[in-house]
Amino acid sequence: MAAAPPLLEARGIRKAFPGVLALDDVSFRLGPGEVHALVGENGAGKSTLIKVLTGVYQPDRGELRLGRKQVAFATPLQAQRAGISTIYQEVNLVPQRSVAHNLLLGREPRTRLGVIDLAGLYDAATRTLSQYGIRVDVRRPLRSLGMGAQQMVALARAVSTEARVVIMDEPTSALEPREVDTLFGVIDRLRGQGMAVVYVSHRMEELYRICDRVTVLRDGRLAHTGPLAELDRLKLIAVMLGRDVAEVRxxxxxxxxxxxxxxxxxxxxxxxxxxxxxxxxxxxxxxxxxxxxxxxxxxxxxxxxxxxxxxxxxxxxxxxxxxxxxxxxxxxxxxxxxxVSLLPEDRKAEGIVPALSVRDNIALAALPRLSSAGVVSEAKIDRIVDTFVRRLRIKVTSPHQKVSELSGGNQQKVLLARWLATGxxxxxxxxxxxxxxxxxxxxxxxxxxxxxxxxxxxxxxxxxxxxxxxxxxxxxxxxxxxxxxxxxxxxxxxxxxxxxxxxxxxxx
The missing domain is CATH 3.40.50.300 (P-loop containing nucleotide triphosphate hydrolases)
Known part of the structure; x- marks a missing residue:
């Protein structure tokens, strides 16, 4: 008897961005009734793979299969209509609208005249949420709920769309222990109904509590896939970090x-x-x-x-x-x-100001020290910039060159110079x-x-x-x-x- 096909499969996925190969020949299989952990360190490719599976990105090479059919999703809506729902770490609903409207957005019950049946909407929302242990006034704006309750509403919405596959990205980050227990109860119910769950989390205890299989990505490549029970915590972490367990010991x-x-x-x-x-x-x-x-x-x-x-x-x-x-x-x-000075992890989002010059980026945090009575000394700026460009060996054509034109390593040195300039x-x-x-x-x-x-x-x-x-x-x-x-x-x-x-x- 032939084995049942996977509910969702990615074969040989490649996805590149300018200067970055995000996914390199990555394959992934998700079976019916399976809770599959997707893990890896920052930059491993998890988010990119999820976005390929859900139609946010289209792969440069490789194919997706849903059941026995090859599929291609041009948009997230196409993926959702095919039965793939995603719950993101950041709740992506409409905070100003009511809980009920968010839960049934696009699927509201309507009267014979085509207008929304509010009584039916509130009743359906209350019944749906009660299945997930959520008891709130569904007429309240979503933003009036705590983040944990908002996350549970997002979960209920994703599951109630007749999805076959639910992707959960750090779903417990805003949940209390009681809400985590409720979430795991829902996941067990989905498993029993033959639905499949992709579970992305950095919390080891959760992975071993709820997941059947695991796929580990590292530097955009497939590092391991198989039953989670075959890896103890030490082995799993060693695979994520690219270390051989025997060598580590x-x-x-x-x-x-x-x-x-x-x-x-x-x-x-x-x-x-x-x-x-x-x-x-x-x-x-x-x-x-x-x-x-x-x-x-x-x-x-x-x-x-x-x-x-x-x-x-x-x-x-x-x-x-x-x-x-x-x-x-x-x-x-x-x-x-x-x-106290902080060099942040994401130099592009939290560090450099790309439209400004190297000179301006270096001087930015030290301006209060370089001014008198509110007047900035241009000579002092020039001296301090020249000092750190030479000391850190920052390769620039001129201090007035745009920082966005430098290599990543030289941008990092500019940020170091900025904070060193504050003394x-x-x-x-x-x-x-x-x-x-x-x-x-x-x-x-x-x-x-x-x-x-x-x-x-x-x-x-x-x-x-x-x-x-x-x-x-x-x-x-x-x-x-x-x-x-x-x-x-x-x-x-x-x-x-x-x-x-x-x-x-x-x-x-």
Whole structure:
């Protein structure tokens, strides 16, 4: 008897963007009644694959099959009409409209005159939501609900569209534990009805609790696919990071190579940083001349911790001290004045101002220091820009060249120059070498060593384990927004970091 065909299949998918090969010969199979985990670090290709499956992008090469038929979706609406629904991490409904209108948008019951039957709409919405444990006044605007309830409305809408495949992208990020239990109950019901679920999450406990199979993407390629039960947490994380488990265990005795001279008391003390569903009592200390690494997978809370210290991410609880003193108001401007500067992970969205010159980008954060009585000294700007262009060896035809015309590595150096120009005590570096060439990477790493030698404190976030092991004096390991380990000296090895990330559930 022939095996049932997969509900959804991608074969040899290739998708490229200017300068980036996002997916390279990726295949994916989703069977009926299956909950399939799709995992990988930032930039692995998960989002691109989802967008190919749902008609947001069309593949450059390869094919999609729905059941036994080859399909091509030109738009997300075509994919939805074919039976593929998606629930995104950010709720993409209409917040001003009622809960009922959002739930049945485009499918509202109508009277014989063709107008919307409001009584029927509210009744149908109430009955539908009650199946998912949601009891709210469906006449209220969606925006009046909490984010968890909004996410559950999005889930109910996706499932109630007669979908055969439901793609869930980080569906529990805004949910309370009770709502997570409700979600998993819904997923079990979908599985029993023969529907299939693609489940994207960085939370290991959830994956092992609900998923049957797993596909791991790494750098746009297929790294592994198979039953999740065949991989324990350590093996799964090693595959995601591109490490052989046996090699990782053998390298557990690798000695730590960071040897920065730590001088004096803490420059920065972050104590008990907490924010609902994102950070849970995170504490980090950085001393003069010290490089402290933040380890963990995507979604562990590394960037949120750095942004909280920099005043760019509000927290519900916790304090930040700079040189033993309260760091002022929790705003980026106040923290910069206190001596804390953040190099963000996404230099294009949160860093460079592409329409401005190299000169203007470097001087941007230091303008208050370069002005008197509100008048900016052009001579001071020229001196400081010239100093950092030479010191960081930024390759430009002129300081007035547009920063958008530079290579990624030189753009990263411009951002480093911007924050060094503020005279910081502490630098928070979020993935400072991601997306730049090998030569620029080595130069940035050498600069970090030089800054630490000069007495700056550095908090280094990196997904590159080798970079953490070679460059950090200590490594604080995060998982699901909480500190799960702190390693120092000879303890700082790739094996120890991976083991700390994986700890907390044993082998599943």
């Amino acid at each position: 053998e390298r557990g005795t690798t000695t730590f190579s960071g040897d920065h001279e730590v001088r004096g008391g803490p420059l920065v003390e972050a104590k008990g940083l907490s924010r609902r569903n994102l950070l849970n009592d995170v504490s980090v200390t950085v001393r003069p001349g010290e490089v402290v690494g933040l380890g963990g997978l995507l979604g562990a809370g590394r960037s949120e911790t750095a942004k909280a210290i920099a005043g760019a991410f509000p927290v519900d609880a916790g304090t930040v001290l700079v040189a033993g003193r309260q760091a002022g108001r929790a705003t980026p401007a106040a923290r910069i004045r206190a001596g 910081p005590k502490v630098l928070l570096l979020d993935e400072p070498t991601r997306g730049i060439d090998v030569g620029a990477k080595a130069e940035v790493q050498a600069l970090i060593e030089e800054l630490a030698a000069e007495g700056l404190g550095v908090l280094l976030i990196s997904s590159d384990l080798e970079e953490l092991v070679e460059g950090a004096d200590r490594v604080v390991v995060l998982r699901d927004g909480a500190v799960v380990g702190e390693l120092a000296g000879g303890q700082v090895t790739e094996s120890a970091i991976i083991t700390a990330i994986a700890a907390g559930g044993g082998d599943d």
